[in-house]
Amino acid sequence: MIKKIVLFTLFLFNVQVNAQNQISIQYEYAHNLMKTRQYFDAITEFKRTLFFDIDKQYSYSANYSIGECYKAGAMLDNAIQYFSIAQYNARTDDEKISAQLEIIKTNILRRTTERAHQILNEIEKISSINKDSVNYWRGWAFIFNDEWKEAANSFAKINPNHELKKLAEQVDMDKVSVTFAKVISYILPGSGQIYSGSILPGLISLGWNLLSGYWTVSAFNESRVFDGSVLLGLIWLRFYRGNIQNAGDFAVQKNNEISNKALRYLQHEYKGNRP
Amino acid sequence: MNNYFSNHFLNSINFYQTKVLAIILFLLPFSTILFSQTMNIDENYFSPKNRLAFGNFLFIQEDYLRAIEEYKNYLMYIDNDTVRFKYAESFYRIGKYNEAADNFKSIFYGSLLSDEAKLAFYKASFFNGSYNSFRDICKMEGYQSEKYAKDINRLFLISHLMDESILPDTNHFLKAFPDSTKNKVRELYMMKKFPSKKNPTTAMLLSMFIPGAGKIYTGEISDGITALLTTGVLAYLAANNFKHEHNFRGWLFAGLAVFSYAGTVYGSYASAQIYNAGVRLNFDNEVKLYFEKRNYLLPKINFLKTND
Numbered sequence: 001m002i003k004k005i006v007l008f009t010l011f012l013f014n015v016q017v018n019a020q021n022q023i024s025i026q027y028e029y030a031h032n033l034m035k036t037r038q039y040f041d042a043i044t045e046f047k048r049t050l051f052f053d054i055d056k057q058y059s060y061s062a063n064y065s066i067g068e069c070y071k072a073g074a075m076l077d078n079a080i081q082y083f084s085i086a087q088y089n090a091r092t093d094d095e096k097i098s099a100q101l102e103i104i105k106t107n108i109l110r111r112t113t114e115r116a117h118q119i120l121n122e123i124e125k126i127s128s129i130n131k132d133s134v135n136y137w138r139g140w141a142f143i144f145n146d147e148w149k150e151a152a153n154s155f156a157k158i159n160p161n162h163e164l165k166k167l168a169e170q171v172d173m174d175k176v177s178v179t180f181a182k183v184i185s186y187i188l189p190g191s192g193q194i195y196s197g198s199i200l201p202g203l204i205s206l207g208w209n210l211l212s213g214y215w216t217v218s219a220f221n222e223s224r225v226f227d228g229s230v231l232l233g234l235i236w237l238r239f240y241r242g243n244i245q246n247a248g249d250f251a252v253q254k255n256n257e258i259s260n261k262a263l264r265y266l267q268h269e270y271k272g273n274r275p
Numbered sequence: 276m277n278n279y280f281s282n283h284f285l286n287s288i289n290f291y292q293t294k295v296l297a298i299i300l301f302l303l304p305f306s307t308i309l310f311s312q313t314m315n316i317d318e319n320y321f322s323p324k325n326r327l328a329f330g331n332f333l334f335i336q337e338d339y340l341r342a343i344e345e346y347k348n349y350l351m352y353i354d355n356d357t358v359r360f361k362y363a364e365s366f367y368r369i370g371k372y373n374e375a376a377d378n379f380k381s382i383f384y385g386s387l388l389s390d391e392a393k394l395a396f397y398k399a400s401f402f403n404g405s406y407n408s409f410r411d412i413c414k415m416e417g418y419q420s421e422k423y424a425k426d427i428n429r430l431f432l433i434s435h436l437m438d439e440s441i442l443p444d445t446n447h448f449l450k451a452f453p454d455s456t457k458n459k460v461r462e463l464y465m466m467k468k469f470p471s472k473k474n475p476t477t478a479m480l481l482s483m484f485i486p487g488a489g490k491i492y493t494g495e496i497s498d499g500i501t502a503l504l505t506t507g508v509l510a511y512l513a514a515n516n517f518k519h520e521h522n523f524r525g526w527l528f529a530g531l532a533v534f535s536y537a538g539t540v541y542g543s544y545a546s547a548q549i550y551n552a553g554v555r556l557n558f559d560n561e562v563k564l565y566f567e568k569r570n571y572l573l574p575k576i577n578f579l580k581t582n583d
Contacts, residue, residue, distance in 0.1 A: 022318045044341050051329050052320050215524070227515060230508055 023049065027058050031065065039069040059089035064099060071102070076110040093128055104137050105275035108144050116141040132158045139164060140275055143266070146259055148172040163272070171262045178251040185247035189240060192247025196254045205243045212236035323352040330361075339365040356386040360395070367399050375399040383418070391576050393420035397427045398573065406434040425451070426573050433571060436467050436562045456572065463562055470554055475547035482543035486536055489543025493550045502539040509535055 030045030046062045046069070053059070067082035080103055087099035100123050107116035117138065124134045139154035143164075148171040155165035176196050185192030189209040193202030212235040219228035266274065319325065330345030346362040349355075363378030379396035382388055396418070400409045412418065413431045420427065429451045435442050442448065445464065452460045473493050482489030487502035509532035516525035566572070 022320070026320055044344065047333070047338070047341065048320055048329055051332050052325070222519075224515070224519070227512065230512060234508070 023053050023055075023058065026052065027062065030062070034065055034069055037072070039073050043069045056089070060086050060091060060095055060099075063089060064095075064102070067099075067102060067106075071106055071109075076106050079106045080110070093126070097123060097126065097129055101133065101137065104141070108137070108141050108275040111144055113141040113145040136273070137275070139168070143168065143263075144275075146255075148175070148259070148262075164270075167262060167265070171258055174258045175255045176251050178248050178255070181247045181251035182244055185244045189243040192244070193250045196247070196250040198250045198254075201246070201250065205239070205246060208239045209236070209243060212239050321348075323349050327358065330358075334361055334365065337368075339368045343369075356382050356388050359386075360388050360392060363392070363399075364395065367395065367402075370402075372399045372403040376403065390420045390422035393418060394423040394426060394573070395576070397430055398571075401430050401434060401571075406438045406440065409434055410440070423574070429572055433562075433566060436463055437559070442468055453572070456569070459565060463558075463565065466558055466561075470551075470558065472551045472554055473547040475544045475551075478543040478547035479540055482540045486539045487543075490539070490546050493543065493546040495546055498542075498546075502535070502542070506532060506535045506539060 026045065027049045030042055030049055033039075033042035033045055043066050046066045049058050049062045053062070063082050063086035067079045067086060070076070070079035070082060083099050083102045083106065087096055087103065090096035090099055100119060104116045104119050107113065107119070120134055120138050120141065123129050124131070135154045135157045139151045139158075142148070142151035142154060148168045152165050152168035152172060155162040155168060159165070181192035181195050183192075184195060188206070190202035190204075190206030193199075193205060212231065216228050216231040216236045219225075219231055320329070326345045326349045330342045330349060333339075333342035333345060343362060343365045346358050346365065349358055350362065359378065359382050363375050363382070366372075366378060367375035376396050376399040379392045379399060382392035383396075386392065397409075397413065400412050403409065410431060413427065432443065432448055432451050434440075435448075442464065445461075448464055449457055449461055478489035478492050480489070481492050482502075485503070486506040487499035490496075490499035490502060492499075509528050513525050513528035513532050516522075516528060
């Protein structure tokens with residue numbers, strides 16, 4: 001009788017082991033496709049793994065990997081969807097945090113930084129979380145939202161000499177003030193453009209304002225009031241207002257150039273973790 | 276003697292049991308197959324049966340691109356018209372209308388889904404973009420479905436609202452639509468037949484006589500008034516400067532006045548064209564929105580939602 005029980009147990013065990021082997025082979029196959037960057041096929045095979053995985057042993061890892069594949073293919077909405085499913089199926093705190101960090105990183109790439117901050121604030125309350133990690137990704141979220149000063153503060157919490165802290169500080173220092181550019185253009189037309197580094201457009205703007213101002217003043221001096229009023233309204237004020245608007249636009253453009261240069265460095269040359 | 280016999284007997288049993296055990300252990304690896312067969316578990320995830328199950332799962336998940344691959348592999352081994360239909364439908368849902376139409380065609384004959392396939396074929400041809408070709412297909416014999424003849428005819432008529440083709444007779448057109456939609460369809464039909472277009476030449480001539488009048492004609496009232504004032508003021512400034520012998524400024528404003536006048540005349544012509552394009556675009560959008568919301572008045576095919 002005992003022998004029969006042992007044999008039957010062996011039989012069942014064999015069936016179970018074989019089924020498990022099959023699903024693990026399937027998972028490995030999908031994983032290899034992902035490693036060789038065949039993301040479309042990898043997603044199919046991970047989905048197949050999930051479909052046949054009756055014991056739900058790959059519910060976390062397969063969904064997580066699908067998220068990674070979608071992220072690599074820049075399908076960020078889908079990536080977030082699958083990272084969220086992975087988070088829901090996480091069996092340990094580490095797995096849950098890992099999925100949440102991926103959701104944060106994908107939100108940063110998607111430029112939905114508000115949501116990234118929201119999740120960072122939530123996971124910061126978890127005792128087991130590495131605070132440096134939270135501050136690091138918070139810094140990145142600030143960078144992608146063009147808030148370099150706040151980014152520098154976040155990185156400084158990790159290390160006052162953090163490479164990204166220095167970079168963010170430098171970018172913040174290099175950026176020009178849009179308000180200041182506009183204000184000085186109120187006082188001296190063209191000066192805002194010159195302040196933003198666009199010297200020739202600044203001088204042209206100054207020239208147009210001087211010329212139209214001269215025409216307007218001379219018309220009034222010669223008692224041609226209607227002539228002067230039309231010149232003032234249609235020509236001079238138009239150049240004057242345009243100069244202020246232009247000064248703001250040039251400042252914004254200059255700031256964009258500085259930010260983009262820093263982002264290009266982060267994308268191509270920075271060796272640390274990136275979203 | 277008894278002891279000898281009992282020992283011999285026990286030894287023979289042990290020998291027998293060891294043999295059985297060896298055979299069982301040898302056969303154990305095959306037990307999975309036997310067990311799988313008896314329990315109806317197919318561990319080959321790429322078998323036709325499993326491909327179909329997975330394909331249906333993907334179809335329900337609206338992952339049509341991957342469902343296509345699974346159905347394709349299934350159909351390499353087993354011919355099944357429901358799967359063929361789903362295969363074609365997957366192409367349709369990802370906007371590959373040519374492939375969808377070709378695959379629907381393969382179920383036209385000798386299938387219980389023949390009528391549904393014909394309807395789906397016309398639907399795919401309709402959305403393919405060329406309404407002329409669609410109408411040509413509608414006239415072809417052999418593709419007709421008795422069951423869905425009315426629906427296909429309605430689609431044929433709707434296609435006339437989507438392009439520049441000549442509209443069929445009003446009564447014939449409206450007769451095909453159910454009473455609940457007749458009023459709106461009549462409205463769309465009239466809008467198509469008598470569009471409220473503006474003549475670009477008229478707009479241009481009006482602006483030649485009174486700068487900006489052409490723009491007012493095309494409905495751009497504020498632009499028209501601004502054009503009139505700008506041209507007028509510039510002409511006055513030119514005249515005034517010439518009068519006071521400021522010749523440079525006189526020529527400058529005269530040049531600007533001519534530029535403004537020419538711009539207004541050309542602008543009026545363009546404005547009429549833009550107006551007409553807007554009328555056409557709004558009409559197209561309205562037709563699409565109305566019929567899309569009602570699935571082009573086509574019946575829904577229910578079996579697609581199931582796992583069959």
